[in-house]
Amino acid sequence: MLLRSRAGRVFATAALTLIAGLATGPFANAAEKAIWGPTTLPDGSSAFGLYGELGIDTLQLSVRWADVAPSRPGSATDPADPAYRWPPHVADAAAEASRNGIRLALLVTSAPPWANGGRAPIWRPGDPQDFADFLTAVARRYPAVRRWMIWGEPNRADRFQPNKENDRAGPRAYAPLLDAAYAALKRVSPRNRVIGGMTWTSGTVTPSAFLRWMRLPNGKRPRLDWFGHNPFPFRFPKLAEGPLGGFRDISDTDTFSREVRRAYKRAVPLWLSEYTIQTERGSDVFATFVSERSQARYLTTGYKIADELGRRVAGLGWLSLLDEPEAGAGEPVAGENRTAGLNPVSASVVPNGQDGESLLSEVWDAAAQGIGNAVSAEAAAQVVKTFGFPLALMMAVFLFLIVQDRIDRRDPKLRAAPRSFLDTFVSFKEEGEL
Numbered sequence: 496m497l498l499r500s501r502a503g504r505v506f507a508t509a510a511l512t513l514i515a516g517l518a519t520g521p522f523a524n525a526a527e528k529a530i531w532g533p534t535t536l537p538d539g540s541s542a543f544g545l546y547g548e549l550g551i552d553t554l555q556l557s558v559r560w561a562d563v564a565p566s567r568p569g570s571a572t573d574p575a576d577p578a579y580r581w582p583p584h585v586a587d588a589a590a591e592a593s594r595n596g597i598r599l600a601l602l603v604t605s606a607p608p609w610a611n612g613g614r615a616p617i618w619r620p621g622d623p624q625d626f627a628d629f630l631t632a633v634a635r636r637y638p639a640v641r642r643w644m645i646w647g648e649p650n651r652a653d654r655f656q657p658n659k660e661n662d663r664a665g666p667r668a669y670a671p672l673l674d675a676a677y678a679a680l681k682r683v684s685p686r687n688r689v690i691g692g693m694t695w696t697s698g699t700v701t702p703s704a705f706l707r708w709m710r711l712p713n714g715k716r717p718r719l720d721w722f723g724h725n726p727f728p729f730r731f732p733k734l735a736e737g738p739l740g741g742f743r744d745i746s747d748t749d750t751f752s753r754e755v756r757r758a759y760k761r762a763v764p765l766w767l768s769e770y771t772i773q774t775e776r777g778s779d780v781f782a783t784f785v786s787e788r789s790q791a792r793y794l795t796t797g798y799k800i801a802d803e804l805g806r807r808v809a810g811l812g813w814l815s816l817l818d819e820p821e822a823g824a825g826e827p828v829a830g831e832n833r834t835a836g837l838n839p840v841s842a843s844v845v846p847n848g849q850d851g852e853s854l855l856s857e858v859w860d861a862a863a864q865g866i867g868n869a870v871s872a873e874a875a876a877q878v879v880k881t882f883g884f885p886l887a888l889m890m891a892v893f894l895f896l897i898v899q900d901r902i903d904r905r906d907p908k909l910r911a912a913p914r915s916f917l918d919t920f921v922s923f924k925e926e927g928e929l
Contacts, residue, residue, distance in 0.1 A: 532816030701741025
């Protein structure tokens with residue numbers, strides 16, 4: 496959520512200055528700053544100007560095989576085959592990302608019925624080569640894309656089948672898909688980076704077990720360049736915290752990096768595709784939520800962890816730019832009702848004159864909540880100059896933040912947050928029950 500009060504804007508500008516200083520600090524191998532978000536804003540304007548202001552390196556989008564190829568193509572590796580129904584927004588995003596100096600990363604997922612025996616899209620295809628042929632067509636369709644994520648969260652039974660709880664069936668079914676995709680993408684261009692694994696914090700099979708069992712029929716590991724993982728937090732980010740069983744959240748990034756290195760017997764960077772924390776209320780997928788100020792600390796600390804680990808983390812992505820709207824009585828819910836966005840859908844994107852705010856001040860507010868640690872020190876200095884902050888006031892604000900940090904640690908909502916990540920799927924408590 497954005498900070499909209501006068502005090503919130505003071506906090507946001509000061510935080511932006513502090514974060515920009517961190518960005519030019521000792522982290523020589525800073526992780527890519529990625530985000531999941533739209534290509535256009537609610538008012539119809541391009542989102543890429545906003546991404547540029549936020550210092551985003553990579554925009555992440557998905558391509559669903561089942562949607563693009565509802566019927567079997569006659570020439571599956573040819574993107575011009577008439578069976579393909581390419582989504583126009585991806586081509587537009589690829590072109591605009593290139594013009595704005597932003598990379599595009601694509602997640603390819605969901606099998607069509609003709610490829611998996613008429614089952615739901617979460618079921619793997621019967622022949623991994625069908626998936627590989629589609630990857631060839633996608634890579635030829637979008638030649639500027641160099642980052643390719645293979646399926647999404649296959650350690651969850653509601654995202655990938657076959658899958659059984661704490662069983663090797665899922666990872667063993669996924670491994671041939673990943674290996675076939677790797678071969679196909681590298682044939683199109685050796686510069687393509689193939690991101691495999693794509694696990695998440697918990698799952699039907701925990702990330703550590705999924706990694707251990709992710710092998711081909713011949714016992715070898717499926718090929719990949721980076722290991723993808725979605726480290727949703729179930730506690731405040733802190734590398735000093737030890738892992739809880741097989742769960743791997745943002746606090747376990749160092750641990751999981753070592754596990755991946757041991758499994759592949761070489762250094763494999765982590766691509767932390769989805770990281771988020773909600774504000775104000777729970778949603779259909781997560782019960783956990785925190786205050787706006789706490790979200791800012793989660794964001795800033797998460798990106799700091801990614802930068803501290805250097806080459807072990809290729810990038811960290813925030814989910815997502817926009818809130819999903821809360822449905823009213825009798826109204827359908829769009830998406831999953833998440834409240835993790837940096838810019839609420841309900842807010843005017845260009846409020847021109849509304850309480851003196853502008854698009855740029857909206858950007859500063861969002862940047863101050865963590866993504867903005869990629870903003871240059873020069874830009875932060877210009878913010879200070881423009882708003883005329885005296886040094887004494889800035890020091891007072893920083894002292895306030897230190898005191899507020901201690902207060903936030905006693906926040907009853909944080910105390911009520913689930914101890915086990917699996918608990919985030921139960922209904923969240925009402926305010927009076929905390």
